[in-house]
Amino acid sequence: MSVHKHRAALSVLALAGALVLAGCGGSDDGGSSSAPEVSGQPSTATSSPEATSGQTGEATPSSTGSPATDSPSAPAPATASEPTTATESDSVSEPPAAAEPTGTASPSSSEPSHPAAGEQPGGSVASVEACRATDLSGAVSPQQGAAxxxxxxxxxTNDGDQACELSGYPGVSFADASGEIIGVPATRSGTSGSAVTVLPGESATAQLKQSNARNHGQVCNPHTTAALVVYPPESYTSLSIPYETQACGNPKIAQLEVQGFGV
Structure with a gap:
């Protein structure tokens, strides 16, 4: 039994010496080869991060990978150009609101100018208001006598500063010195005539016929007049024209007949 143990020990020593010689021989070849792995370290010490991550279940980013593609929480691509795109499409699809067709003349440039209200080309008066009693003065003069x-x-006469119009019959009555009306107003005779435009300072005339008071006898009930009260056509105010004569106070006797202006 001791002999066998001695031989086994020699074999172990011989094997160890062979290994030592083999190691020395490797270093003599230039020292470029790596030493054999005899330390018994596990190969996982030099394993790549990808292998480790596969074992643990956690994603470990690679040192050479792109953060934008490897990380699931990376932000989406920038969209700063989207508002610009929407604005451009709006401006293209909507034409300018104030666009007008070219080559079309303005209506005002092709229409003739119109005279101002109340005037005709050349400055003549087209339409005026009716004459007011406050702008008029009057006179009465005999022209001829009959039986x-x-x-x-x-x-x-127009004493105002604006032209006015006399159109139709005036109203005429006798009045005493106190302004009281005597008898009945004048009746209308003939035609009403045509409208007369009276410029400032100018006049218009209507014919008036008066019968004598004595023609009616005692039933006339004569009174001495002081004026004629005249209402211009279309007027509710009157003017007084001095005129003295004998007028019948009987309301059934008409002494005055009047024609229209412009006859």
């Missing part, structure tokens, strides 16, 4: 009557001209 039992007299023809008078009733003249009204």
């Amino acid at each position: 039992g009557s007299v023809i008078l001209d009733l003249t009204l």
Whole structure:
């Protein structure tokens, strides 16, 4: 039994010496070869991060990978160009609101100018208001006599600063010194005539016929007049024209007949 143990020990020593010689021989070849792995370290010490991550179940980013593609929480690509794109499409699809067709003349440039209200080309008066009593003065003058009557001209003058119009019959009555009306107003005779435009300072005339008071006898009930009260056409105010004569106070007797202006 001791002999066998001695031989086994020699074999171990011989093997160890062979290994030592083999190691020395490797270093003599230039020292470029790596030493054999005899330390018994596990190969996982030099394993790549990908292998480790596969074992643990956690994603470990690679040192050479792109963060934008490897990381699941990386932000989406920038969208700063989207508002610009929407604005451009809006401006293309919507034409300018104030666009007008070219080559079209403005209506005002092709229409003739119109005269101002109340005027005609050349400055003549087209339409004016009716004459007011406050802008008029009057006169009465005999023109001719007939059997039992007299023809008078009733003249009204425009004392205002604007043209006015006399159109139709005036209203005429006798009045005493206190302004009280005597008898009945004048009746209308003939035609109403045409409208007369009276410029400032000018006049228009209507004819007035008066019968004599004595023609009617005692039933006339004569009174001495002081004026004629005249209402211009279309007027509710009157003017007084001095005129003295004998007028019948009987309301059934008409002494005055009047024609229209412009006859």
